[in-house]
Amino acid sequence: MTTPPNRNIQPAIQSVGRIDFPQPEISQLSNGINVYQFNSGTQDVISIEMMFTAGSWFQKKPFTAMATNLMLREGTRNFSAQKLSETLDYFGAHFENTTERDNAYITLYSLNKHLDKTLPLLSEIVKNPIFPDGEYDVIAGKQRQMLEVNRQKVNFLARTQFNSILFGNDHPYGTYLEPNDIGQVNTADLVDFHKAQYHSGNCSIIVAGLIKPGIISDLEAQFGENDWSGISNDQLQYLPSGSDKKDHFHLKEGAMQSAIRMGGMMFSRSHPDFAGMKVLNAILGGYFGSRLMNNLREDKGYTYGIGSSVVPLRNGGYFVISGEVGAGVTKEALSEIRFELTRLCTEQVGESELSLVRSYLTGEMLRAVDGPFAQADLYRELIEDGLNISHFDELIDTVKHINAQQLQDLAIKYLRPEDLFTLVVGPEGI
Amino acid sequence: MTEFDRFTLDNGLRVIVHRDTGTPIVAMNIIYNVGSRDEHPDRTGFAHLFEHLMFGGSVNIPRYDEPLERVGGENNAFTNNDFTNYYLTVPGHNLETAFWLESDRMLNLAFSTKSFDVQRNVVVEEFRQNYLNQPYGDAWLLLRPLAYKVHPYQWAPIGIDPSHIENASMAEVRDFYVRFYNPCNAILVIAGNVTTKEIRALSEKWFGVIVKGSMNNRNLPAEPEQTEARSLTVHRDVPYDAIYKAWHMCSRADAGFFPTDLISDILSAGQSGRLNQQLVKKLRLFSDISAFISGDIEAGLFVITGKLMKGVSMPEAEAALQLEIDEIIRNVITENELQKVKNRVEAMMAFSEMRVLDKAMNLAYYELLGDANQVNGLVQRYASVTANEITAEANKIFRPENCSTLYYFAKN
Numbered sequence: 001m002t003t004p005p006n007r008n009i010q011p012a013i014q015s016v017g018r019i020d021f022p023q024p025e026i027s028q029l030s031n032g033i034n035v036y037q038f039n040s041g042t043q044d045v046i047s048i049e050m051m052f053t054a055g056s057w058f059q060k061k062p063f064t065a066m067a068t069n070l071m072l073r074e075g076t077r078n079f080s081a082q083k084l085s086e087t088l089d090y091f092g093a094h095f096e097n098t099t100e101r102d103n104a105y106i107t108l109y110s111l112n113k114h115l116d117k118t119l120p121l122l123s124e125i126v127k128n129p130i131f132p133d134g135e136y137d138v139i140a141g142k143q144r145q146m147l148e149v150n151r152q153k154v155n156f157l158a159r160t161q162f163n164s165i166l167f168g169n170d171h172p173y174g175t176y177l178e179p180n181d182i183g184q185v186n187t188a189d190l191v192d193f194h195k196a197q198y199h200s201g202n203c204s205i206i207v208a209g210l211i212k213p214g215i216i217s218d219l220e221a222q223f224g225e226n227d228w229s230g231i232s233n234d235q236l237q238y239l240p241s242g243s244d245k246k247d248h249f250h251l252k253e254g255a256m257q258s259a260i261r262m263g264g265m266m267f268s269r270s271h272p273d274f275a276g277m278k279v280l281n282a283i284l285g286g287y288f289g290s291r292l293m294n295n296l297r298e299d300k301g302y303t304y305g306i307g308s309s310v311v312p313l314r315n316g317g318y319f320v321i322s323g324e325v326g327a328g329v330t331k332e333a334l335s336e337i338r339f340e341l342t343r344l345c346t347e348q349v350g351e352s353e354l355s356l357v358r359s360y361l362t363g364e365m366l367r368a369v370d371g372p373f374a375q376a377d378l379y380r381e382l383i384e385d386g387l388n389i390s391h392f393d394e395l396i397d398t399v400k401h402i403n404a405q406q407l408q409d410l411a412i413k414y415l416r417p418e419d420l421f422t423l424v425v426g427p428e429g430i
Numbered sequence: 431m432t433e434f435d436r437f438t439l440d441n442g443l444r445v446i447v448h449r450d451t452g453t454p455i456v457a458m459n460i461i462y463n464v465g466s467r468d469e470h471p472d473r474t475g476f477a478h479l480f481e482h483l484m485f486g487g488s489v490n491i492p493r494y495d496e497p498l499e500r501v502g503g504e505n506n507a508f509t510n511n512d513f514t515n516y517y518l519t520v521p522g523h524n525l526e527t528a529f530w531l532e533s534d535r536m537l538n539l540a541f542s543t544k545s546f547d548v549q550r551n552v553v554v555e556e557f558r559q560n561y562l563n564q565p566y567g568d569a570w571l572l573l574r575p576l577a578y579k580v581h582p583y584q585w586a587p588i589g590i591d592p593s594h595i596e597n598a599s600m601a602e603v604r605d606f607y608v609r610f611y612n613p614c615n616a617i618l619v620i621a622g623n624v625t626t627k628e629i630r631a632l633s634e635k636w637f638g639v640i641v642k643g644s645m646n647n648r649n650l651p652a653e654p655e656q657t658e659a660r661s662l663t664v665h666r667d668v669p670y671d672a673i674y675k676a677w678h679m680c681s682r683a684d685a686g687f688f689p690t691d692l693i694s695d696i697l698s699a700g701q702s703g704r705l706n707q708q709l710v711k712k713l714r715l716f717s718d719i720s721a722f723i724s725g726d727i728e729a730g731l732f733v734i735t736g737k738l739m740k741g742v743s744m745p746e747a748e749a750a751l752q753l754e755i756d757e758i759i760r761n762v763i764t765e766n767e768l769q770k771v772k773n774r775v776e777a778m779m780a781f782s783e784m785r786v787l788d789k790a791m792n793l794a795y796y797e798l799l800g801d802a803n804q805v806n807g808l809v810q811r812y813a814s815v816t817a818n819e820i821t822a823e824a825n826k827i828f829r830p831e832n833c834s835t836l837y838y839f840a841k842n
Contacts, residue, residue, distance in 0.1 A: 005635055007490035007534055010497050011526035042452060043780045073701070081711075085701035090770045092777025094700065111777050138711050141739060145717040148669040149737075152565040254667065256563045257555070289499050301551025304559045324559050326551075356500045363502020366521050370455045371785050 016362045021392045022375050024206075027216050029224035031200045036383065038375040039211040044112045046209035047373060048119070048219075050126055051380065053232070054104035054197035057172040057314075061189060062181040066099040067139065068193045072106060073097070074135035077128040081135050084121060093118040095125070101173055102314040103384060104197075112212055123222035129194060131187040144182045151179075154252050155324055158259035158425040165248055165421050166265055166318055168241035173313060199230025204383055208376035240265065240316065248423040258330040258426025260306075262337055263320035264419060269312040269385045275398035276410050277319070281310045282357050283349060283407070284340060284415070285321055287364075289356070291340045292321065300336065302329045314385060319414065330430040334422065341420070344411035348404035361399045365392070431806055432789055435626040436797075439633060441642040442614025446793050446802055447629045448621040450786050456522045456622030457787040460532055461794045463617075463646050464610035465512040466589075467582040467728070475589020478509040479553050479598060480606055484516065486545025489538035494531055501527045509587045512727045513798060519787055522623050526632060533636035536616065539607055546600055554592045561588060565668045569735070569838055576662050576834040577676045577731055581653040583724075612643025617797045621790040653678065653729060659830050663837040670717070671738045673748060674836040676731040677827045679723060682799060689815050689823040690723060690732060695771040696763060696820070697721035697734070697754065702770070704754055705734070714739055715747045727799065732827050744837055759824045762817045775812045 024036040059065040073095055074081040088094065091114035096107040106126060110118040150156040160176035167174030200223065207215060242265065267274060278286075285292040285308030296302045306323025325333040368378050382391055424430070434448045469476045484507070485494045498505055498518060505518035520528050561567040571586055578584035589595060618637070620629050656678055680686040698705045698721040705719045719736030738747045783789050796804040 004639055005530075007530065007537075010500070011524075011530050013501050013527070014523045016502055016521050016523075040452065041784065042450065043783060045777070045780045045784075082702065082707060086770075089700035089702040089774060090766075092773040092775075109777075109781060111780060114773075135711075138714060141714070142710070142717045145670055145737060145739070149565050152668065154563065256558045287499065288504075289495050297552055298548060301548040301555070304552055304556040324555075324563075326555055326558070356496065359502045360499040360504075363499075363504065363521055366454055366502065367504065367519060370453050370519075373784055 015359070016366060019362070019365055019369070019396060021369060021389050023389055024379060029220050031224055031226050031229060033200050033203050033205060033223060035205045035207060035216060035219055036379060037211055037215070038206070038208040038372045038379070040375070041210050041372045044210055045109065046112050046115060046207065046211060047107055047109050047376065048122060049105055049107040049206045049376065049380070050122070051204045051206065051383065052104050052198050053102065053202045054193070055100050055102040056175075057102055058197055058236070059193065061185055062175060062177050063143075063185045064189050064193050065104060067136070067143070067185055068190045068198075069097045069099045069104045069106065070139055070143070071131050071136060071190055072125040072129045074139060075130050075132045076124045077130055079121075079124060081132070084125065088118060088121055091117050095122070112210060115212075115218070119218060119222055126198060127228045131190045131194070133187050136187050136190070140182050140185075144179050147177060147179055147182070154255050154257060154259035154425045157250060157252060158261045158322070158423055161248075161250060161425070162261035162263070162320065162421070162423045163318075165243045165423055166240070166263070168243075171238045171240050173316065174240070196230070200226070200228050201230045201232045206376045206380055206383070208372035243421065246421055248421070250423065250425045251428060252425050253427060255425070255427045256327055257324040258327050258424050258430055259322070259324050260330070260333060260337070261320055261322050261423040262334075262420050263318055264414065264421060266310060266317040266319045266414065267312070268314060268317050269381070269387060269391070273410060273414070274310070274312065275395045276402055276406060277310050277414065278395065279357060279361065279399055279402050280344065280407050280410050280415070281308055281319070282361055283353065284308050284344060287360050289360070291343075292323075292337065295336050295340060296323070296325070296333055300329075300332070302326060302333045302336075312385070327427050327430050330424060330426055334424070338417040341411075341415050341417040345408065345416055348408050350404075354404060358399055362396065365396060432783070432793065434793055434802060436802065437630060439613065439638055441638065441640055442612075442645070443633070443637050443640075444617045444797060445629065445633050446617070446619040446797060447624060447626045448619070448786070448789055448793060449624060449626075450621060450789070451623045453622060453786055454522055455519050455786060456525050456620065456624060457517065457519050457785075457790040458525075458528045458532065459515065459517045459619045459787070459790040459794045461617045461798050462514045462516075462611060463615045463798060464514055465510055466585060466587040467511050467650060468610070468646065468648060469582065469585075471582070471585075472594065473598060473602065474585040474594050475553065475557075475587070476594070476598060476602070476606065477514055478587045478589070479549065479595050480603065481507050481509045481514050482549040482553055483539065483545060483603060484535055486542050486549060487540035488531075488535035489540060491531060491534050492540065494535065497527055498531060503528065511583055511587060515791070515794070517787060517791060525620075525624070529632045529636040532618075533640065536611060536613060536637065537640050541600065541604060543600065546603065550595055550598065553595050557588050557592045557595070566666075566672060566838065569672070569674055569836060572662060572664065573674050573676050573733075573834065573836050576660055576836060577656075577678065578653050580651045581728070582650060583653070583726060583728065583730070609644065610646055612645070613637060613640050614642050614644070615646050617794050619790040619794045619797070621786040621793070650728070656832050656834070660834040661837065662835075663839065665839045665841050668838070668840050670740060671744055671840050672736065672838040673738070673744065673751070674733065674735045674838065675751070676733045676834045677832045679730055679732045679827055681729045682727045686823050686826070688812055689819045690827065692768070692771050692775070692812065692815055693758065693820060693824055693827070694721045694723050694732065695774060696758065696767060699771060699774055704757075705736070705751075708754060709736070709750055713750055715742050715750050719751075744839070755828045759821065759828050762821050765817065768815075768817050768820065772813050772815070776809050779809055
């Protein structure tokens with residue numbers, strides 16, 4: 001019989017040593033497309049993500065970027081939409097379409113053993129989509145109904161309208177989709193958008209999984225030619241014109257909870273304060289044990305969850321606190337959020353809390369490189385902003401060494417409650 | 431192939447170890463064999479409330495989350511009708527903290543009044559956020575009691591009504607803990623760069639002294655066979671009409687489970703699924719429609735749910751859906767279509783185990799079903815299903831008298 005363990009003290013803590021961010025193998029196709037490979041894992045699968053500078057930033061009319069991306073798979077020069085989906089499903093593969101503000105993505109997930117059948121389909125939908133009117137009517141109708149359903153949700157309303165408060169409704173980061181916008185876009189718009197944005201000059205490819213030899217020549221055969229070249233757009237410039245009013249309320253009749261947003265303008269990933277703000281954000285609302293969660297959930301029971309995030313974009317960025325709280329405690333919740341912001345500005349973070357956050361964030365970085373798909377997701381953020389792997393080393397360095405004074409300075413610079421915008425979406429009389 | 435070692439401590443705790451040397455992260459997953467099916471009808475939502483209380487401090491450790499975060503770990507949990515699952519990931523060299531935390535809350539809880547009061551509020555807010563304050567959010571809460579009249583699957587893990595949670599007492603919490611949170615009622619899985627020898631030593635050290643306690647030998651009433659079609663009509667403040675149809679299906683252990691699962695794929699997996707091709711794309715009656723199985727361990731539900739396109743009438747939509755059901759019960763599916771859904775299962779399995787945490791969760795779940803090794807035979811099991819078995823199973827399920835339908839109308 002061994003002696004019973006001492007349950008009153010935590011087992012010895014070992015700090016995470018150096019985190020080695022996996023370097024992708026980088027190659028270039030003959031037309032200049034960069035290919036980044038993360039070759040690891042235990043499953044015989046592969047993901048091939050094609051990233052295009054084709055986000056909503058580049059659209060002239062709302063819905064164009066998203067609709068173009070969704071319609072890629074709805075019929076091509078050589079395949080009907082049905083034939084494409086039948087073939088893809090037969091080989092157990094699937095596409096994922098994502099349209100964000102700066103970029104759009106189309107990703108193929110496939111078993112390696114069927115890649116010779118599925119990769120040509122990816123090439124087909126990226127290079128040869130024909131945007132049939134009939135399929136577009138279905139997609140547009142469906143998106144319109146989904147949008148109408150989402151607009152019943154306080155959380156959705158708060159998310160979309162808060163960006164408009166920050167950036168202004170005419171700015172690509174601030175604008176949001178209204179159901180009537182969908183009817184203003186037709187397939188000719190999609191053909192134009194595809195031609196302008198989905199070409200080899202706007203494209204990067206990230207491959208992840210247990211990669212078989214020969215992948216580069218396969219990609220070269222599908223994507224390496226000059227038959228789909230184009231010119232990268234001059235970066236269009238827009239000036240944010242946020243609201244001149246700090247406090248906003250949007251009525252959602254009968255809601256049982258209010259959705260809260262509070263935040264302000266921030267910056268892209270390459271800004272010198274970015275890493276420090278990641279740490280400050282963690283303390284405030286970036287993990288389960290954060291101050292907002294401790295105060296509003298674990299101490300008061302006002303909410304199921306509340307958090308904050310720093311959102312970097314290519315041409316700017318923002319900071320936002322978000323959560324849904326019981327409608328009857330909306331005022332109290334707002335006041336506690338302001339209390340926590342003020343506390344960050346007026347009191348230095350104690351050593352115990354700071355070391356906890358350092359460890360938590362280090363563990364998070366470790367999880368973020370666990371497995372090939374996670375590595376690809378992480379690295380994609382760097383490619384988008386033209387950064388390289390040393391960005392993560394700098395981030396870790398800040399996590400390990402930033403001090404309480406520097407954090408307080410950042411709080412005063414960016415998180416004074418009187419400087420931030422507030423939006424509440426909720427019922428009458430709160 | 432997921433290889434693993436398995437051993438049982440003297441107190442009945444089952445331990446499974448999966449070694450994966452390719453990651454610095456270690457995953458720990460613990461299933462307690464207690465779910466919302468074990469609740470009293472007047473105290474529904476209790477297993478899930480209890481899951482929250484498991485984070486409110488244990489006998490020797492005032493806070494669960496903080497020490498784990500201090501070693502770079504992260505955790506969460508969920509409760510379903512059948513069981514409660516706790517999981518965490520931690521940088522491998524700090525694994526012992528995970529053993530310390532999990533064994534202490536299996537040993538005993540602190541039963542803090544403060545945590546109890548706050549978590550009741552948190553769970554009520556969760557109820558509102560995910561069910562009551564969401565368009566169509568109460569549909570599943572309405573469908574279950576329509577389909578089940580006797581079996582406790584008639585309520586969802588969140589419970590029948592927030593008042594059940596609000597009225598729960600500390601005495602009930604203690605009783606629940608004593609009945610269900612015992613080593614012999616739990617399965618512990620560790621996956622990562624570990625050896626069975628070290629896990630055995632850590633398990634003995636931290637969990638070995640915990641008193642065995644009682645097993646959850648549940649004896650739940652079987653749901654009687656449904657003999658006539660049921661329906662419920664509601665009007666809600668939502669933008670579009672929706673339909674929900676639920677048929678009783680076999681249990682997870684029944685041989686019919688695999689053909690049943692494939693039927694749901696034939697109808698709605700991927701973009702090429704029949705319901706999407708016919709009812710969304712060709713006939714344009716629905717904006718979206720899907721078929722799925724409830725995934726319960728005991729006899730569960732086969733569900734089809736869709737939102738109607740504006741201007742389409744409910745009878746028209748339902749009749750078109752019925753034609754698809756008729757098709758699958760009358761005509762044997764082609765080998766090509768059968769192969770398609772089997773290939774998809776094979777791929778989904780591969781994609782569902784990309785991280786050590788996924789593997790740990792799967793091993794624990796299949797051990798709860800009876801044998802963790804089932805995880806390695808699944809693709810083969812699906813591959814052996816024949817077209818005739820699909821037809822036979824479809825005929826068992828899609829009988830009109832076996833169906834409960836929820837008509838969910840937009841108010842305006």
